[in-house]
Amino acid sequence: MTPSPEGLHLSGFFAVRQTNYGGRACFAQRNISRGTIILESKEPVGCTVCYDFRKEVCHRCFHYEGGNTMKFKLSAEDLQAFVIKIYPSGKEMETLLKKGSFLGAGLWFCSDLCRRDFLTLRDVSVLLISFEKLLRLFQSQNKARAAQKSEETGADPIAADINKHIEQRWSQIETEWIPRLSKLKDTRQQMEAPILTEEEYISVRFVIDTLWRIRADNLKKELCTRNQAFECLQSNEISKIRRAPSLLMSQIKIFQTLYIILPFELKSFLTSTLFRHIIGADYANSFGIWELGLQSDARELLGYWMIPEASFFNHSCAPNVDKRRIGNTLHFVTNKDINANEQLCIDYSGILDLDVKERQKSFSENWFFNCTCDRCSLELKAV
Numbered sequence: 380m381t382p383s384p385e386g387l388h389l390s391g392f393f394a395v396r397q398t399n400y401g402g403r404a405c406f407a408q409r410n411i412s413r414g415t416i417i418l419e420s421k422e423p424v425g426c427t428v429c430y431d432f433r434k435e436v437c438h439r440c441f442h443y444e445g446g447n448t449m450k451f452k453l454s455a456e457d458l459q460a461f462v463i464k465i466y467p468s469g470k471e472m473e474t475l476l477k478k479g480s481f482l483g484a485g486l487w488f489c490s491d492l493c494r495r496d497f498l499t500l501r502d503v504s505v506l507l508i509s510f511e512k513l514l515r516l517f518q519s520q521n522k523a524r525a526a527q528k529s530e531e532t533g534a535d536p537i538a539a540d541i542n543k544h545i546e547q548r549w550s551q552i553e554t555e556w557i558p559r560l561s562k563l564k565d566t567r568q569q570m571e572a573p574i575l576t577e578e579e580y581i582s583v584r585f586v587i588d589t590l591w592r593i594r595a596d597n598l599k600k601e602l603c604t605r606n607q608a609f610e611c612l613q614s615n616e617i618s619k620i621r622r623a624p625s626l627l628m629s630q631i632k633i634f635q636t637l638y639i640i641l642p643f644e645l646k647s648f649l650t651s652t653l654f655r656h657i658i659g660a661d662y663a664n665s666f667g668i669w670e671l672g673l674q675s676d677a678r679e680l681l682g683y684w685m686i687p688e689a690s691f692f693n694h695s696c697a698p699n700v701d702k703r704r705i706g707n708t709l710h711f712v713t714n715k716d717i718n719a720n721e722q723l724c725i726d727y728s729g730i731l732d733l734d735v736k737e738r739q740k741s742f743s744e745n746w747f748f749n750c751t752c753d754r755c756s757l758e759l760k761a762v
């Protein structure tokens with residue numbers, strides 16, 4: 380059972396309440412004038428850049444220059460200078476550097492400033508070791524991946540009882556796969572790693588980033604609102620798998636890869652329950668990281684991030700709150716004067732220009748809901 384977000388202090392401007400028509404919603408706690416930033420999110424609970432943009436987007440500030448490769452990568456010297464000092468006992472890091480073949484963890488930056496900023500994040504070495512090991516594994520699979528692409532991959536049959544099917548598959552992982560793997564030496568474990576697609580590679584990175592941030596919050600002594608809000612997020616695991624059954628196999632591959640490559644700092648709290656919540660919450664709640672400065676139909680989707688504090692806004696086709704990204708900060712800004720107790724809504728879709736029938740089709744296919752906002756009701760009546 381997902382805990383309730385009611386009572387969490389997410390912002391001084393609004394509170395999350397259960398509605399009598401079902402579901403949770405954000406309500407203004409007082410009158411708010413137009414143009415007010417009601418929530419500022421600097422730190423998501425997890426984020427990643429998409430595969431096609433991995434070299435073209437800064438991994439710190441999400442700067443993008445129309446497809447140009449970012450100029451700054453991480454080098455072994457950077458790690459010597461920054462990371463080793465902060466994380467002196469990192470055995471795995473030393474091993475990676477000794478071989479003299481550090482690949483840069485698959486990260487690119489727009490400037491030396493962003494690179495340095497990233498390198499001074501707390502416990503960044505844990506993140507870097509995970510990304511670097513993943514990249515090495517992924518590259519070692521290049522040939523096998525190319526061969527696999529040309530093969531026909533049959534779709535999983537849809538099980539009659541999808542819940543039972545999902546539980547059975549995860550139970551197999553817990554009771555058969557993990558015990559079997561644990562008996563193998565490190566090098567043999569690597570050989571058990573499933574061959575990842577590009578999309579799965581990015582999903583592994585997203586989960587690594589999420590685990591790393593949750594761990595950082597757990598290390599803090601005081602209760603962290605972001606973690607509490609994360610636990611309250613709804614999961615779309617079942618509805619997504621029902622629609623695309625092959626996702627289950629994909630999720631299991633992602634979990635297996637994590638289980639094989641993660642350093643103990645992250646692996647120690649990788650459970651299938653937490654993993655499934657991260658993935659399921661991602662399906663239901665992640666925001667796109669969009670290219671700046673263009674019309675919504677012309678901009679690129681550069682990546683995605685999960686921001687639990689901002690995940691309780693409902694959708695409206697006439698939203699009263701806009702999202703504005705400045706670098707790696709997302710602002711939620713009122714676009715009209717709002718009265719106390721009025722519901723605050725955002726646009727999930729970026730398709731508000733479409734007519735009501737097309738919008739409704741897209742909502743049910745991509746976001747699993749039928750929009751009953753005032754604008755839709757009015758426009759549907761007119762059709």
Ligand SMILES: [Zn+2]
Binds near residue numbers: 438439440488493
């Ligand atoms: Zn940058």
Ligand SMILES: [Zn+2]
Binds near residue numbers: 697756
């Ligand atoms: Zn609507």
